[in-house]
Amino acid sequence: MSFFGFGQSVEVEILLNDAESRKRAEHKTEDGKKEKYFLFYDGETVSGKVSLALKNPNKRLEHQGIKIEFIGQIELYYDRGNHHEFVSLVKDLARPGEITQSQAFDFEFTHVEKPYESYTGQNVKLRYFLRATISRRLNDVVKEMDIVVHTLSTYPELNSSIKMEVGIEDCLHIEFEYNKSKYHLKDVIVGKIYFLLVRIKIKHMEIDIIKRETTGTGPNVYHENDTIAKYEIMDGAPVRGESIPIRLFLAGYELTPTMRDINKKFSVRYYLNLVLIDEEERRYFKQQEVVLWRKGDIVRKSMSHQAAIASQRFEGTTSLGDVRTPSQLSDNNGRQ
Incomplete structure (x- = not known):
């Protein structure tokens, strides 16, 4: 030059x-x-x-x-x-x-x-x-x-399942359960949805993986939601007592580990969004945060000795804490 x-x-x-x-x-x-x-x-x-x-x-x-x-x-x-x-x-x-x-x-x-x-x-x-x-x-x-x-993480010591009962009074009452609250990037989300009360004509149900990026602080906070995946779990009307299984493989999607308050500049969080659509195209949904982490065991064979030591030193992701009190599903006034 x-x-x-x-x-x-x-x-x-x-x-x-x-x-x-x-x-x-x-x-x-x-x-x-x-x-x-x-x-x-x-x-x-x-x-x-x-x-x-x-x-x-x-x-x-x-x-x-x-x-x-x-x-x-x-x-x-x-x-x-x-x-x-x-x-x-x-x-x-x-x-x-x-x-x-x-x-x-x-x-x-x-x-x-x-x-x-x-x-x-x-x-x-x-x-x-x-x-x-x-x-x-x-x-x-x-x-x-x-x-x-x-960044590599070790297996979380505490990884409780997520179990919640949600509904709309006298119309819909369902119980959903995910087997874990923390998943590595190649993991499989296993769960089920159990219909306790169905008085709404539901025609479709799906689970979305949503990435929420938050940047800035105070009044200059920006939220950006990105739907990473849509997974259909039911097509047709459920009946009372019916149980719908969930099995969602994460390996095929572009995911990163959960990032919380990185250098006090930004965060990246992931949510499972349960969406029900009735025959009048009204959408009912419930979000639940899950923690994603990068599994170190897979790459350790090809890693240098320094990286292996670093991965062992690195602590697992922090706990989500207790599952929050169940709240009602949003009706069509809270449509997406």
Whole structure:
């Protein structure tokens, strides 16, 4: 890269030491596309080299210093001018001077803390990246390389089932039960719905998985709901005493672990939304939050020793607490 015809053009490349063996993971970009990035876990060392290749070996490159940074940051789309950095590490690779030939500089960030999972959402992005900078008088030469971080959890010690009775007085009374309140991302939701009283002509029933992204604080809070999946569990009118089984496989959907108050900037929560539709197209629904977590056992065989230690150290997701008191289903005044 040359500036105004002066100085020396240089190609900057960031290379990881374990690039050939390190696993890659698909991650959604801001424009909705999926790309593969090198996958890291909390506590793993990030090491490699910054390679500088001079395009014209007959000229020299003057600089004010060369450095490499490891950065974890959160960007809120409605406040794009501000990047909130929660991890910021820097290594100086070279003092001010000049480069007369192509060369490489080694770097190592040891046992780097990566507390949150990489995430690209509707209104927020959490990313980790390496940034190499050659400082110059006119314009810096900058090269960035993104990585993806997954947070691993252990099996929750407490994982009680969800059981609730809900209804509309003298019209509909149902009992629904889900086998757990916390599910890993490849889990299966097993449950049942039992009709105790049916005086409404119901023609259809489904379960939706809803992701709710919350960004900002105070008056500047934004909620974004996204229906991840719709799963039909009944087509036709139920009768009193009928039991409908539920079996929903999560592996086929784009899900992330539940994220709560990440760096006091955003949260991502998941809900199971039970929807009943009657013959007059009125919709009755009841939402129940569930916690999603990333299972560490599956990847441990291919993980480095550092990542295995990190996953063992990581505590399971926090408890939802007691199931709330049953409340009535919304009638069509609370339609979706």
